[in-house]
Amino acid sequence: NAGVTQTPKFRILKIGQSMTLQCTQDMNHNYMYWYRQDPGMGLKLIYYSVGAGITDKGEVPNGYNVSRSTTEDFPLRLELAAPSQTSVYFCASSDGQGAREGGNTIYFGEGSWLTVV
Amino acid sequence: GQQVMQIPQYQHVQEGEDFTTYCNSSTTLSNIQWYKQRPGGHPVFLIQLVKSGEVKKQKRLTFQFGEAKKNSSLHITATQTTDVGTYFCAGSINTGTASKLTFGTGTRLQVTL
Known part of the structure; x- marks a missing residue:
């Protein structure tokens, strides 16, 4: 079972660049989430979705966007x-x-390690 | 908004000693979950507690949900080096159409021989 798959695993970005973190799940789950975890800290909810076509902000949404066109996929965009x-x-x-x-x-x-330099 | 705090933030024990982490919510929860995150890994679900006063055991791990459903604890008996990691509680509030899960701040456990 693949479960939840996210790509890429590691990425270095320059300030001002944009990118999309991809996420797909094969469990037919309605709910999907994006969290961020700073070093040594807990999990903060960025965005979540309760089903295809529905998204909502979490604690720390600024600087991010999401979309949920299918049940399986929930990409996170950094502009x-x-x-x-x-x-x-x-x-x-x-x-x-x-x-x-x-x-x-x-x-x-399994997480995506992102560094912005 | 809802806050979920955990204490201690960090604990270092010798192998064989016991360990307890406590989780406290500012609001009454419908259920609470516990997750373990190994260093460099992702959080993995351990257990869910639903009923007031509920106690569940998994081998050396004992989980408890408070009578008021606002606090919880995880106790590990006779720690082993494989217990190393960060333990998170996550409280759920049913808001009608959706359950919102808020993660606690986590307790990092270090176990040495």
Whole structure:
């Protein structure tokens, strides 16, 4: 099972460049998420989606954009990269079924290490 | 907004010692989950607690959900070097149409021989 797959694994960007982090999941999950994790810190939610065509902002959405044209894919776009966006980015998915046993388990991709110089 | 705090931020133990991390939410939760992240890895789901006062065990790990559903703990008995990593709690609030999960600040565990 592939689970959640994100690419690229590593990337170095120059200030002002743009790029897209790709994310796809094969579990038919409705919910998808993008988190960032700064060194030694916790996870901060950037954007999330509860289904195809629906996206919403998380805690730290500034400087990012997302789209959800299919259930499987949830790309994250950085338009004008800044050094503050140097971080590890995790894509994740869940079936979003709330409090039922295991219903909201989040499955994470392996992460994308992004450095902006 | 909802905040989920964990203490301690960091703990260093000798192998064989016990370890506990505590998770506290500013709001009542519908459920709480625990994740483990190995150094350089991604968070991996450990367990979910749903009921008030619930206690669950996984081998040397004991998870507890508070009576008021605002706090939780993870206790590891007789730590091993394989327990090294950061442990995150994540609290869920059902808002009607969606569950919103907020991750705690994490507790980094270091285990030495």
